[in-house]
Amino acid sequence: MAIVLGPNRYGKAETRLVRVHRDGDTHGLVDLNVSIALSGDLSATHLTGDNSGVLPTDTMKNTVYAFAKQHGVGEPEEFALLLARHFVRTQGQVDSARVSVESFGWDRLGPHSFQRRGDHTRTTVVTVTRDATQVVSGITGLVLMNTTASEFHGFVRDRYTTLPETTDRILATAVDAKWRHLSDEADWGKSFQGAVDAMTTAFVNTYSFSLQQTLMSMGTLVLSGRPEIAEIRLTLPNKHHYLVDLSVFNLENENEVFIAGDRPYGLIEGTVTRDDVPPATTEWYL
Numbered sequence: 001m002a003i004v005l006g007p008n009r010y011g012k013a014e015t016r017l018v019r020v021h022r023d024g025d026t027h028g029l030v031d032l033n034v035s036i037a038l039s040g041d042l043s044a045t046h047l048t049g050d051n052s053g054v055l056p057t058d059t060m061k062n063t064v065y066a067f068a069k070q071h072g073v074g075e076p077e078e079f080a081l082l083l084a085r086h087f088v089r090t091q092g093q094v095d096s097a098r099v100s101v102e103s104f105g106w107d108r109l110g111p112h113s114f115q116r117r118g119d120h121t122r123t124t125v126v127t128v129t130r131d132a133t134q135v136v137s138g139i140t141g142l143v144l145m146n147t148t149a150s151e152f153h154g155f156v157r158d159r160y161t162t163l164p165e166t167t168d169r170i171l172a173t174a175v176d177a178k179w180r181h182l183s184d185e186a187d188w189g190k191s192f193q194g195a196v197d198a199m200t201t202a203f204v205n206t207y208s209f210s211l212q213q214t215l216m217s218m219g220t221l222v223l224s225g226r227p228e229i230a231e232i233r234l235t236l237p238n239k240h241h242y243l244v245d246l247s248v249f250n251l252e253n254e255n256e257v258f259i260a261g262d263r264p265y266g267l268i269e270g271t272v273t274r275d276d277v278p279p280a281t282t283e284w285y286l
């Protein structure tokens with residue numbers, strides 16, 4: 001009996017690409033998760049560790065970002081074909097390239113503002129005691145993105161600070177908000193929609209110097225338009241998008257090609273409240 005190498009393949013999984021197509025102030029947005037697997041004559045590396053036929057998976061990832069800049073990204077099928085054909089054409093030892101793409105949909109809210117397609121969740125928690133009733137409404141998973149109109153600079157720098165200052169970045173978050181009503185009677189549906197519209201409008205229209213500032217704008221617009229709401233608590237993850245350094249490939253990245261980061265993420269939390277309302281009767285954050 002001999003032990004032999006069976007079918008095998010290798011590649012880079014889940015390269016998270018955000019491509020912004022800029023046409024003046026109006027931006028297009030493509031958000032992909034790209035996985036690549038190559039197969040062919042790859043026995044040497046398995047049998048002896050001879051890597052002379054191994055294109056690094058790191059190179060595959062770089063190719064995704066470089067091609068996004070060089071060719072733009074249209075339909076996912078087109079981009080997948082472009083990549084797969086490239087690897088088979090340029091790598092003689094590769095017989096087969098499998099490229100799978102997940103494309104996340106975003107709906108347009110403005111020239112450079114988007115809302116991630118898909119469900120968000122409406123929530124409510126009511127607490128009834130012998131002498132008081134409290135109604136808390138909320139939303140989770142409302143994902144918003146501005147592809148510009150966001151800066152971050154002037155922050156504290158200490159010996160561990162490496163973050164470059166920026167005057168043009170992506171600002172994206174998944175809104176998690178809870179708000180406390182003044183009364184146990186309201187048009188709940190209208191109130192919910194009004195609060196969500198106010199948060200979305202404030203996110204879109206605030207030229208942002210920090211997510212903290214955007215949080216305050218969102219809370220302020222909710223309270224100024226909804227007299228039935230006493231207080232709102234916002235939890236905003238800063239969904240970081242890192243500019244890809246394409247200069248090593250002699251390509252300029254003018255805020256067009258981003259790595260969509262997963263974790264860690266910034267977490268910006270704050271309560272915006274009226275100063276003349278009675279305090280909450282229960283621990284309504286819970």
Ligand SMILES: O=c1[nH]c(=O)c2[nH]c(=O)[nH]c2[nH]1
Nearest residue numbers: 152163209210211212238266
């Ligand atoms: O809007 C931001 N607020 C921060 O507090 C922060 N910190 C950071 O690294 N990036 C950002 N962005």
